[in-house]
Amino acid sequence: MRAVTWQGRRKVSVDNVPDPTIKEPNDAIIRVTSTNICGSDLHLYEVLGAFMSEGDILGHEAMGVVEEVGRDVDGLKVGDRVVIPFNISCGHCFMCDQGLQSQCETTQNRDQGTGAALFGYSKLYGEVAGGQAEYLRVPQAQYTHIKVPVDGPDERYVYLSDVLPTAWQAVEYAAVPDGGTLVVLGLGPIGSMACRIASHRKGCKVIGVDLVDERLDRARDYCEEVIDLRRDDADEVVKSHTQGRGADSVIDAVGMEAHGSPIAEAAQTASGFLPSPVGRVVMKRAGVDRLAALNSAISLVRRGGTISLSGVYGGAADPINLMTLFDKQIQLRMGQANVKRWVPDIMPLLTADDPLGVEQFATHRLPLEAAPGAYETFQKKEDGMVKVVLTP
Ligand SMILES: NC(=O)c1ccc[n+]([C@@H]2O[C@H](COP(=O)([O-])OP(=O)(O)OC[C@H]3O[C@@H](n4cnc5c(N)ncnc54)[C@H](O)[C@@H]3O)[C@@H](O)[C@H]2O)c1
Ligand SMILES: [Zn+2]
Numbered sequence: 001m002r003a004v005t006w007q008g009r010r011k012v013s014v015d016n017v018p019d020p021t022i023k024e025p026n027d028a029i030i031r032v033t034s035t036n037i038c039g040s041d042l043h044l045y046e047v048l049g050a051f052m053s054e055g056d057i058l059g060h061e062a063m064g065v066v067e068e069v070g071r072d073v074d075g076l077k078v079g080d081r082v083v084i085p086f087n088i089s090c091g092h093c094f095m096c097d098q099g100l101q102s103q104c105e106t107t108q109n110r111d112q113g114t115g116a117a118l119f120g121y122s123k124l125y126g127e128v129a130g131g132q133a134e135y136l137r138v139p140q141a142q143y144t145h146i147k148v149p150v151d152g153p154d155e156r157y158v159y160l161s162d163v164l165p166t167a168w169q170a171v172e173y174a175a176v177p178d179g180g181t182l183v184v185l186g187l188g189p190i191g192s193m194a195c196r197i198a199s200h201r202k203g204c205k206v207i208g209v210d211l212v213d214e215r216l217d218r219a220r221d222y223c224e225e226v227i228d229l230r231r232d233d234a235d236e237v238v239k240s241h242t243q244g245r246g247a248d249s250v251i252d253a254v255g256m257e258a259h260g261s262p263i264a265e266a267a268q269t270a271s272g273f274l275p276s277p278v279g280r281v282v283m284k285r286a287g288v289d290r291l292a293a294l295n296s297a298i299s300l301v302r303r304g305g306t307i308s309l310s311g312v313y314g315g316a317a318d319p320i321n322l323m324t325l326f327d328k329q330i331q332l333r334m335g336q337a338n339v340k341r342w343v344p345d346i347m348p349l350l351t352a353d354d355p356l357g358v359e360q361f362a363t364h365r366l367p368l369e370a371a372p373g374a375y376e377t378f379q380k381k382e383d384g385m386v387k388v389v390l391t392p
């Protein structure tokens with residue numbers, strides 16, 4: 001089959017690789033019909049490259065049709081239309097029982113000290129082949145799937161794999177009080193969907209922040225105000241909306257590769273260039289993130305407010321301003337999205353009248369073969385690219 005593979009720092013290619021097969025009785029194989037590129041893939045493309053091996057298949061936002069099921073997979077049959085959550089979880093352990101599927105104890109990577117296995121996400125998360133391919137092997141398939149109706153385009157459902165539950169969890173964790181103010185930092189797919197969800201659920205004022213024209217423009221319809229970091233003073237604008245106090249809640253939908261942290265950027269680039277085993281040790285023990293967005297969140301949130309981090313961080317030695325976090329009495333919540341937990345809340349919104357605008361959400365639909373160029377354009381934020389859906 002054809003698959004998008006990691007080949008080195010800022011280098012992916014589309015190659016012929018062996019078709020996946022059932023290896024465990026609770027595996028399934030799906031034929032992928034749509035598969036997205038995510039901001040999280042950009043971390044592998046560059047900063048977390050030390051954890052990748054040449055030939056690893058990328059991707060964790062796939063949907064398709066079931067081709068084959070292992071003998072222990074109940075409730076799923078050949079021909080079912082499914083979206084595959086980015087986390088692989090069993091559905092019956094201590095963590096899954098409390099809706100913490102991203103911490104599943106059956107698929108945790110104890111050798112790496114990390115949570116549940118993820119599709120296409122490096123040695124840190126189980127080295128499971130990803131979904132930017134014609135076919136995908138799904139472990140723990142009895143639970144790691146979301147059945148979707150046969151009608152409606154793929155784009156109505158495909159974001160259940162990641163964008164929708166991640167943005168939903170970001171809004172839940174932000175815990176904005178009724179009538180309060182929510183600032184969303186970063187208006188990529190995750191941040192812009194968080195603005196849509198918060199504005200759909202109503203009851204709060206949403207302010208979006210970014211520094212790329214088309215990302216700011218896309219968010220205007222769902223925000224009371226957008227702040228362009230290239231020219232506006234975010235602290236001043238947020239204070240003007242909040243009687244000088246700051247926002248009740250802030251979502252950081254930017255993460256470790258924020259613009260505006262030149263020293264950490266140099267350190268990340270340096271560890272990205274070290275030979276892989278060395279780069280891995282450096283990143284795990286002494287890695288630093290670009291903290292510009294987190295620092296903005298700490299500054300923009302009011303005393304006693306909440307910061308919800310959905311942007312991914314990976315630094316083990318980050319210099320974080322604990323003094324201000326403590327002094328302002330800030331609540332901090334974060335983590336990979338527990339995809340399956342939020343599906344029952346989101347599914348009723350995926351209807352033909354499309355209140356969250358998912359069917360127009362992608363800026364680019366491209367063939368799988370176009371992935372190398374799409375990664376480059378997405379990383380550079382060129383060509384108005386915000387979300388890419390690939391067709392195998
Ligand atoms: N928690 C989860 O389960 C989960 C799931 C998916 C994605 N993510 C993470 O969420 C983050 C966003 O993902 P995405 O797909 O939207 O990616 P993206 O890279 O397209 O979006 C990031 C946005 O942040 C903006 N930005 C950069 N620096 C900024 C700053 N200092 N202040 C404000 N905005 C800034 C960029 O211009 C861009 O629009 C990534 O870190 C990704 O890894 C987390
Ligand atoms: Zn993703």
Ligand SMILES: [Zn+2]
Pocket residue numbers: 089090091092093094095096097103104105106107
């Ligand atoms: Zn589990």
